[in-house]
Amino acid sequence: MPAFLFWIFALVMLGFGAAVVINRNPIASALSLVLCFMGLSALFMSLDAFFIGIIQVLVYAGAVMVLFLFIIMLLDLRAETRRKMKVVAVVGGSAVALAFFIQVYSVIGQLSAAKQPFPPLSSPKMDDVHSVGLLLFSNYNLPFQIIGVLVLVATIGVIVLSKRELR
Amino acid sequence: MTIGAPTLEVEVLVIGLFVLMVEAFFERIDKRTLAFTAILGLAAVLIASFFLAPAPADVAMTGFWSFYTADPLAIFFKRFALVTTILVLVMMIDYAPTVRESIHGTTYQSGLGEFFALPIFTCVGLMWMASAIDFVMIFVSLELVTMSFYVLVSFTRRNPATLEAGVKYLILSALSTGFLVYGITWIFGVTGETNLARVAAALANPVIETGPALFGMVLVLVALGFKIAAVPFQMWVPDVYQGAPTPVTAFLSVGSKAAGFVVLLRVLQPFFMLPQMERLLTTIALLTLIYGNLAALPQSNLKRLLGYSSIAHAGYLLIGVVSFSGEAVSFYLVAYLLMTLLSFAVLIVVAKQTGENIEDFNGLAKRSPFLAFAMLIAMISLAGVPFTAGFLGKFFIFDAALRHHQTALVIVGVITVACGFYYYLKVVRAMYWEDSASDIAVPLSGLSRLTMAAMIAGIIFLGVYPQPVLNALNPPRETIPATASTSH
Numbered sequence: 001m002p003a004f005l006f007w008i009f010a011l012v013m014l015g016f017g018a019a020v021v022i023n024r025n026p027i028a029s030a031l032s033l034v035l036c037f038m039g040l041s042a043l044f045m046s047l048d049a050f051f052i053g054i055i056q057v058l059v060y061a062g063a064v065m066v067l068f069l070f071i072i073m074l075l076d077l078r079a080e081t082r083r084k085m086k087v088v089a090v091v092g093g094s095a096v097a098l099a100f101f102i103q104v105y106s107v108i109g110q111l112s113a114a115k116q117p118f119p120p121l122s123s124p125k126m127d128d129v130h131s132v133g134l135l136l137f138s139n140y141n142l143p144f145q146i147i148g149v150l151v152l153v154a155t156i157g158v159i160v161l162s163k164r165e166l167r
Numbered sequence: 168m169t170i171g172a173p174t175l176e177v178e179v180l181v182i183g184l185f186v187l188m189v190e191a192f193f194e195r196i197d198k199r200t201l202a203f204t205a206i207l208g209l210a211a212v213l214i215a216s217f218f219l220a221p222a223p224a225d226v227a228m229t230g231f232w233s234f235y236t237a238d239p240l241a242i243f244f245k246r247f248a249l250v251t252t253i254l255v256l257v258m259m260i261d262y263a264p265t266v267r268e269s270i271h272g273t274t275y276q277s278g279l280g281e282f283f284a285l286p287i288f289t290c291v292g293l294m295w296m297a298s299a300i301d302f303v304m305i306f307v308s309l310e311l312v313t314m315s316f317y318v319l320v321s322f323t324r325r326n327p328a329t330l331e332a333g334v335k336y337l338i339l340s341a342l343s344t345g346f347l348v349y350g351i352t353w354i355f356g357v358t359g360e361t362n363l364a365r366v367a368a369a370l371a372n373p374v375i376e377t378g379p380a381l382f383g384m385v386l387v388l389v390a391l392g393f394k395i396a397a398v399p400f401q402m403w404v405p406d407v408y409q410g411a412p413t414p415v416t417a418f419l420s421v422g423s424k425a426a427g428f429v430v431l432l433r434v435l436q437p438f439f440m441l442p443q444m445e446r447l448l449t450t451i452a453l454l455t456l457i458y459g460n461l462a463a464l465p466q467s468n469l470k471r472l473l474g475y476s477s478i479a480h481a482g483y484l485l486i487g488v489v490s491f492s493g494e495a496v497s498f499y500l501v502a503y504l505l506m507t508l509l510s511f512a513v514l515i516v517v518a519k520q521t522g523e524n525i526e527d528f529n530g531l532a533k534r535s536p537f538l539a540f541a542m543l544i545a546m547i548s549l550a551g552v553p554f555t556a557g558f559l560g561k562f563f564i565f566d567a568a569l570r571h572h573q574t575a576l577v578i579v580g581v582i583t584v585a586c587g588f589y590y591y592l593k594v595v596r597a598m599y600w601e602d603s604a605s606d607i608a609v610p611l612s613g614l615s616r617l618t619m620a621a622m623i624a625g626i627i628f629l630g631v632y633p634q635p636v637l638n639a640l641n642p643p644r645e646t647i648p649a650t651a652s653t654s655h
Binding site: 103104107108110111112139140141142143146147149150152153154156157159160161163 | 180187230231234235278281284285288291292295301303304306307308310311314315317318321322324357376378379382
């Protein structure tokens, strides 16, 4: 993928990512998040990770965000009332974020691999979905099973916490 | 007859599913039977853990065994998780009336079944965490534990304080998970491995750049610091500890913390050789010690006090980690389990009658001498009075630190111990020297009395004769350099 496409998608991601936080209207925030995911998905595609890119759109932008929007609409959330910004919190937060950014920047600057061009991938013997599935059910079987238990716990939790109270 | 170590988790999982199914299909039974069943089942698994077949001797770290280890440290912390869960379930039976008040369902006891079932799944997660030697495995088992804690913390959601605790825990925990994943990707990106042993091997290779890997490790440390409540990742502790249902608070402060420390010991292994890591950990340990102990001084709510004390104990445990002493850390965690769970058990029973503040304990010695004595033992052990497990725990930690020439840590540690005496003995003073408003004895069930007596006996026994716990970790493991063999 040409470099300028990377920059476009990265900027889309960053811009809408910031919009998620800045917007006071929850629906606008949620829609910004969808566009942010789209940018992310495009970046995955540019790394030849087509499966993850598509899943990103299908699962996150599709299912999860639709659920989000439904909840927001059903709850009839109004725009968030404008909070008073505390100077200390803003300065402290920005300082932490800045320090983190500088840290990441300097680490990447030192990384010799970051200076090399992206190596061409060997042509795959089978398609993405096939290889992901094969790894998941053979090599990573144990973590996969644990995720099964995790989903069970999450299901119980959702039922317990959202059960309607009679009375 | 022997069984393989991985079957232990499966057994616990089956118990959890069984409890869940019974809860789902038999509405009319007394839900406390479920808790008793679970306790018996977990006790059976605990006994079974003493008849384990030896793990296959490092046969090629492939497939299943590249994720899972059954070394003595893992087995030890599996038992630790089981004991914790059993004791928490006993507390939950005492706490059941409060949960019932908070959840109004179709039937008299609705919601209790899930309340008893979730800790069992947490226990499975803790046991997997104890065995995890691969970042992927660490991540999924950690998430299993965290996910069940999200639910448990906000279980009595009609209480606004609980709801606040639940939301805080959810958001901050999710943030820390983000750091964990980001850190793991950095380490994976640099070394190309997720298995801890292979990461260590890759880092020994001079071609690999350690800088980015170290950066990843620091991010992982942020996430684990959140789990073990180390400063500066302790902000959530006081509010969450105070707001969560008390047995869940006890579970959080013991189970979650212990699992965090096991993982910490394991993931630090490949990075021990780097001097930056040691400096960083020393700083965190110092901050945690000072903050936890000083912030605990003015507290008047006992649950909050125990929250700050849990931060302080994380500091002592971190001294053990900095000194690379797996044994000292393990013994301290056992002592911490006994004394923390004992104080929470007494707190639950007393809070049902009066309240959670320290002044609600006024004159407890006259009303209920046994409960007051149990609390006394828990407090002096937390403070570190000789002939209690808490004292020996601190002794081993400081001993290990001195061997590693961590003099600064020991000096700060000893000063903060003196600090601890003040706030722990404040509770003792309330119980023995203050007058009580009422003189009605606090009702105590037979099972709780038995459990408390067992914990008191455990604290004093280990305070005099620590050998059983130390032996459980022998033969010396290879994963952690066991330098601090204790002098006995």
